[in-house]
Amino acid sequence: MSVNDLGDGELATSSLLNQLIESLQCLPGVGPKSAQRMAFHLLQRNRGGAKSLSDVLNRAVDEIGHCKNCRIFTEQESCPICQDASRIRTTICVVENPADVFMLEKSTDYKGLYFVLMGSLSPLDGIGPQELGLPILEKRLAEEAVEELILATNSTVEGEVTAHVLSEMAGRQGIKTTRLAQGVPVGGELEFVDQNTIAQAFAGRKTY
């Protein structure tokens, strides 16, 4: 292979290195330049780390699946939160992503269960109720003694639409739904808060 045949970001001396640079670009936010820097760094300074990353990545892809109850990532059939006998089983909090569970666990003292949609309704991208596992949730609502469904989907258009669909589903079974409060972020200055948020916060003002 002549050196001049090479595309952007390719080094002539090792096709395996080029493959590595290419493969690293499957990571979000990593382009050709960062991938090259990562490849050189790993080969030059941290072959042990690279080896163990390779092992863990391989095992993670093979072993990590979704909890059969709440769809969160876990290598067990049912996740530790669902198995935890101390959690209150009458409340289910629905979130879009596993990272949201983690944020709620860190920020609140919520002791109920979760349901992770792994996305939000987006018919144009082919993400419908089936992809979000809504039949599983519907079955849980029918079979378990759920009293409250907390709609903690994102405050985006897709998140609101998803929340609406979820609230209709819960309504059919006579289950109460609640939605996270919208308003001014804590520590936020009114001057820099967007108009929609101000409008929501104003409309939702409470007795002081």
Place this chain on the structure above:
Amino acid sequence: MSVNDLGDGELATSSLLNQLIESLQCLPGVGPKSAQRMAFHLLQRNRGGAKSLSDVLNRAVDEIGHCKNCRIFTEQESCPICQDASRIRTTICVVENPADVFMLEKSTDYKGLYFVLMGSLSPLDGIGPQELGLPILEKRLAEEAVEELILATNSTVEGEVTAHVLSEMAGRQGIKTTRLAQGVPVGGELEFVDQNTIAQAFAGRKTY
């Protein structure tokens, strides 16, 4: 494990996921937050990419070594550039990193050989002549018919010191050394060029 025992960036439901997030942080520029985003992205949207990254990474660490002549990364004993019969063997260009070879190949029509130091002299960090492979280079200078050693180390303090040591080594064998020109970057405005560069460019001015 209770959820409250978790540190920053850990999710309670999968210890393997936590290991993956930890392992991803061996990549340069990747902290806990990005690692978490990467792990979720790979598991949620690109398990195929993750699998092949794991494979390539594993093979790269096992197979990619250094060319015995020029120390560049290659999975062969001697790299394609060193093996290429059309390259001019009387010139060796010394660079600090493999990425520099790649930049020179892209930007110039240089047809000689290379030598990659894999760093620059930095006695405080324990990087001396041995670590940079200078004995290998010295042997090449003694045994091959080298006429010119191009010092293309970085224009930093360490790079300059390294260039100085290299030029002394070449001088002992009566080999001519050249150094990349210093001056105003092409397209640069004088107003925004730093004082040292201006001084070097002024002192090194050429007949127009």
